[in-house]
Amino acid sequence: MALRRSWRFAGSIPRLLLNSTVRPGVSVPGGRSSVSSLVNTRPGCTTSDLLLRRFASAPPSTDVSYEQLKQLLAGRKAVVIDVREPWELREYGFIPGSINVPLGQVNTALQLDAEEFKEKYGGEMPRGTDNIVFTCLAGVRSKNALDTATSLGYKDVQHYPGGWQDWVKNEQHK
Numbered sequence: 001m002a003l004r005r006s007w008r009f010a011g012s013i014p015r016l017l018l019n020s021t022v023r024p025g026v027s028v029p030g031g032r033s034s035v036s037s038l039v040n041t042r043p044g045c046t047t048s049d050l051l052l053r054r055f056a057s058a059p060p061s062t063d064v065s066y067e068q069l070k071q072l073l074a075g076r077k078a079v080v081i082d083v084r085e086p087w088e089l090r091e092y093g094f095i096p097g098s099i100n101v102p103l104g105q106v107n108t109a110l111q112l113d114a115e116e117f118k119e120k121y122g123g124e125m126p127r128g129t130d131n132i133v134f135t136c137l138a139g140v141r142s143k144n145a146l147d148t149a150t151s152l153g154y155k156d157v158q159h160y161p162g163g164w165q166d167w168v169k170n171e172q173h174k
Helices: 002-020 047-054 066-074 086-092 103-109 116-119 140-151 163-172
Strands: 077-083 132-135 157-159
Touching: 066 132, 066 163, 103 116, 103 140, 132 140, 132 163, 140 157, 140 163
Parallel strands: 077 132, 132 157
Antiparallel strands: none
8 A cells, every 4th residue: 555655656756847837835646745845936947957956966066176276275275185196196296285195095084083194194184064175187086086075974075177187287377
């Protein structure tokens, strides 16, 4: 009986998403809940837009531009973590003020206590509420690190998609 009721409710969801005339407070057929929380009354925002935003796994904008990163570093408003291997930093260089935590160590590093993190990586351990910006060579590994940090409960997490290559290009044009 409960399974039949759940199946009937699941079948009504696609109809609700396609029906743009759903009004707040209307009951879902076969269910006990109201769809008022699914309906957005702001002009220009459709129900599907709201649902897509609500079920997104990451904040709407996780990318940081070169200029934004420079401002964050200057104001010390973010912990910048470079997830490249140490030899890459020695060979190519690094963003001043960044902490090197290789991608393979990000998961365990972000679960260390503050003293262990500082001892091992030479920088302050980011707290769960700190703004963290991940960077790498070209943006691929930093995106993976962002996903890892998000899964560990870090809230304000971003990455610099241009990575070291973009940083060098912008620094040379100054």
